[in-house]
Amino acid sequence: MPQRRKQEALNARLDHRSPLVFDTRELGRRPGALKRLTRSIDAPVDLGIEMIGVRKGAAVELDLRLESVMEGVLVTGTARAPLTGECVRCLEPLRRELAADFQEMYSYSDADDRSRVADTGDDAEEEDTLFLEDDLFDLEPVLRDAVVLALPLQPVCREDCPGLCPECGARLADDPDHHHQEAVDIRWAALQGLAETVQDGEKDNAPRDSGDDPQEK
Numbered sequence: 001m002p003q004r005r006k007q008e009a010l011n012a013r014l015d016h017r018s019p020l021v022f023d024t025r026e027l028g029r030r031p032g033a034l035k036r037l038t039r040s041i042d043a044p045v046d047l048g049i050e051m052i053g054v055r056k057g058a059a060v061e062l063d064l065r066l067e068s069v070m071e072g073v074l075v076t077g078t079a080r081a082p083l084t085g086e087c088v089r090c091l092e093p094l095r096r097e098l099a100a101d102f103q104e105m106y107s108y109s110d111a112d113d114r115s116r117v118a119d120t121g122d123d124a125e126e127e128d129t130l131f132l133e134d135d136l137f138d139l140e141p142v143l144r145d146a147v148v149l150a151l152p153l154q155p156v157c158r159e160d161c162p163g164l165c166p167e168c169g170a171r172l173a174d175d176p177d178h179h180h181q182e183a184v185d186i187r188w189a190a191l192q193g194l195a196e197t198v199q200d201g202e203k204d205n206a207p208r209d210s211g212d213d214p215q216e217k
């Protein structure tokens, strides 16, 4: 059973001292048993995406509800943590509070052996199954998925952030009337000066005809 070996490798050596490993022993295996718990942990590294996430070591408040069901332990919970990142428009640092909800089923390994007999060849689902190991479960993969799903896709410092000036990169929120004498304008000014010179020489021409023969001075 290659899947089984793979899962065991993934779950290998859960350490009950790890901040994201939880013990379900007190809950017991009687279906319907409930246990609530809270835990404050230091955020593991890379909790988020490049633009925004929970900084390593930031306080993550976990609020969990463990429910014993026939096939394992259903874990429902919320993670709250400070988010830091930068505005996608103006690149200013920003801070948010993240609240990420999650729900995950951790199956008893032996229950899984039984269901495997009935469940033939549904490989995709098998790989998503998480298992209890010695009554322990590892919340880390669930927490990571929940945090990434709860992140704002396009974090902005404020909804109407005007972003950066495309010409010079100045922050437009600091300088809303900011504009440039564009390079194109400078060239036009030179041409206009030339046109006026031409007009001076050919006073009977309409102003718009002056561009027809710019060499003539």
Ligand SMILES: [Zn+2]
Pocket (backbone or CB within 6 Å): 087, 088, 089, 090, 091, 092, 156, 157, 158, 161, 162, 163
């Ligand atoms: Zn911004």
Ligand SMILES: [Zn+2]
Pocket (backbone or CB within 6 Å): 165, 166, 167, 168, 169, 170, 178, 179, 180
């Ligand atoms: Zn500018």
